[in-house]
Amino acid sequence: METVAFRMTLKPGMREEYEKRHRELWPELADALHAAGIRDYRIFLDESTGHLFAIQQRTDTHTTHALATLPVMRKWWDSMAELMETHAERGDSAPVAVPLVPVFHLP
Template identity: 80%
Template sequence: METVAFRMTLKPGMRDEYARRHREIWPELADALHAAGIRDYRIFLDESTGHLFALYARMADHTVDALPMLPIMRTWWDSMAELMETHADNAPVSVPLTPVFHLP
C-alpha cells in the first residue's frame, strides 16, 4: 500500500458544516472510494489557516484516477463547493504533499 497526502483549503466559517457532511458521508461515495482501493482516509483541519490535511492509503491495484469521472464523485464535489476552494468544475483545489519523514 502507498500513502497519499494532500492539502485543501476550507472557506472561513465552514468547519462545522464540513465536519457534519463528512460524518454523514453518502454510502454510495464511501463504496466508490473503497472500490477504487482507498483505505484509512483521514482529514485534519488546521483551524488557524483553514487548511485541510488529508491522507489515505491506496492499494497497489487502485483505480483512484478514475474517481473524478464517477457521477457520485462529481455530485459530492458539487455539494461541497460552497465550503471549500475549488476549481471551475467544483473539484477541490488540492496540493500534493511530499513525504519527508516516516517512523514505522
C-alpha cells in the same frame, strides 16, 4: 499499500458544515472510494489557516484516477463546493488538492 497526502482549503466559517457532511457521508460515495482502493482516509484541519490535511492509504491496484469520472464523485464535489476552494475558474467543482511530499517516516 501506498500512502498519499494532500492539502485542501476550507472557506472561513465552514468547519461545522464540513464536519457534518462528512459524518453523513453518502454510502454510495464510501463504496466508490473503497472500490477505487482507498483505505484509512483521514482529514485534519489546521484551524489557524483553514488548511485541510488529508492522508490516505491506497492499494497497489488503486483506480483513484478514475474517481473524477464517477457521477457520485462529481455530485459530492458539487455539494461541497460552497465550503472549499475549488477549480471554479475552469468550471470544475473539484477541490483544489495540493499533493504533499513525504519528508519523514517513523515506522
